Amino acid sequence: MTAPGDAPKISVRGLHKAFGTNEVLRGIDLDLPAGQSLAVIGGSGTGKSVLIKSIIGLLEPDSGSILIDGEETLGLSPGERERVTRKFGMLFQGAALFDSLPVWENVAFGLIQSQGVRRRDAREAALEAMNMVGLDTDIADRSPAELSGGMQKRAGLARAIATKPEIMFFDEPTTGLDPIMGSVIDSLIVKSVRELGATALTITHDMASARRIADNVAMIYQGRIVWHGPVAEIDHSGNDMVDQFINGRSIGPIQLQVAV
């Protein structure tokens, strides 16, 4: 997947993270080449969110290595961490828009606060980003609470792309949306990532979404990557866990703790 000599955009090695006695990540190894889109799939509680939060720097792993553009990011000072974070854009599961700010200021937040763009120019850039994700600019001065779930996701996507990041993260982008709106959001994600030439990492348990968004898929189970390959091969992975997961079967090697 990575051409010889090219450092992957994101490289994760031997990542471990535990909360008390609960070992969530048990040695994750993952490479994401520049310009590619990877979907990490897996059931609830398998460590997807912990993985993405560790890469972004929201959680401190117990051990392992996370390289961004070949640079080790674990143990960076806050200032150095901020420099690395400027490469990132993220769409959160619940959009995570700031309630206290109007929609346009949410979208322009990164431009104003971290890039020092003047408010008037930032507003123009925000309206442009809103156009890109199909949001009517008439809602620019509305509060996020006045928007529907789908519109909030679009606004969150506009905020993520407004700073033109090199790497984009998507946390369950279709959760809570109807299938049509989910498909729209996926299309916007693919379009935005292509236009920016960004590298994308998505975590999801929605297989339809993973197939639409990703070039490659990695499956995580019990804190380890159990399969990693092109999205086109996922139906013939030869991995029983992947087969069980993508077909939604209750019987198979993946054991769920379900009280009946």
Add this chain to the structure above:
Amino acid sequence: MRFLASIGRGTISTFATIGQIAVFAGIGLYHCVRPPFYPRLIVQQMIEIGYYSLPVVGLTAIFTGAVLALQSFNGFGFAGEATIANVVVWGITRELGPVLAGLMVAGRIGAAMAAEIGTMRVTEQIDALTTLSTNPYKYLVAPRLIAAIAMLPLLVLVADVIGVLGGFLVSVYDFGFNPTTYLKSTWDSLDGTGFVSGLVKAAVFGFLVALMGTYHGYHSKGGAQGVGQATTNAVVSASILLLLFNFIITAVFFAS
């Protein structure tokens, strides 16, 4: 053994919490003095803390001043303008003004801070700040600390004036005191150290209220119930700390 173990666990947990609050306060204060600053947010918080707290602080002060005059008059039997004015001005400027204003602001602002920041925590808005290269301490904590430290002394200044006015109204219209003599006695009773101690207390109380509000909000978890718990903890801990520091500051100023 089980009893001793539970005492040990409680002690360790208490010291761990004190340590966490101290570290949080240190980081918050560090970001108060290190640029970049957010003047827009600081002004917004000043208006929220100072301007919108005026009615509740003013009402508390006027009734407290009035009650102080009433109780002093009844308690001392017959007392002249000088005695009542002295009791009111000392009581309000040294203790009741700062303490009651602090407690009112703890209830109004400390709770609001904890609820707002707690909701931001559980809805991942604080994580979003980090991904947008914005330090949450600088954006959320520092403006609230600066605004509360600056506005509480101003609120107490207003509470002092209104509290003394409450005593004046009761003394003049209920006891029939001479207004000019009462005002002169009030002015004569006003001592610089007592007045300054009240303002120092106010600044410290402002810091404590904002610290507890932001700390408990920042560390809230578990959805709506967690935010509710954080709000309760913010008000209760700020109120207790406020009374503790009131004693400490009083001892520092007036121990001799």
